[in-house]
Amino acid sequence: MADISFPTSTPTYCGASLTLSCPVTVNGSWSQYSVTAEALEAYCGARSAREEDLVNAFTTNRTRIEQLAEAMFELTEAREIVLRGGHFRFAG
DSSP states (O other): OOOEEOOOOOOEEETTTTEEEEEEEETTEEEEEEEEHHHHHHHHOOSSSSHHHHHHHHHHTHHHHHHHHHHHHHHHOOSSEEEOHHHHHHHO
16 A cells, blocks of 8 residues: 555646646655546536636545545556546446
């Protein structure tokens, strides 16, 4: 089992990829995870792909998002992950 922690931070918006990203430590190494605007709109209630709407949806659903990110880090052993709609759909 990996040692994963999510420091309190404000997500960083990337307009080119329409994602929000946050730092994470995995087994003591800094990394990041991202979540797509599509996933935030479809599964977290974001009203649009505008930064303010995505950050609000992220903040409201942060616990769920971090739980899914943790599961994906453990499952894939990836250095960085991008959470997409399918990840939320299959997680239930």
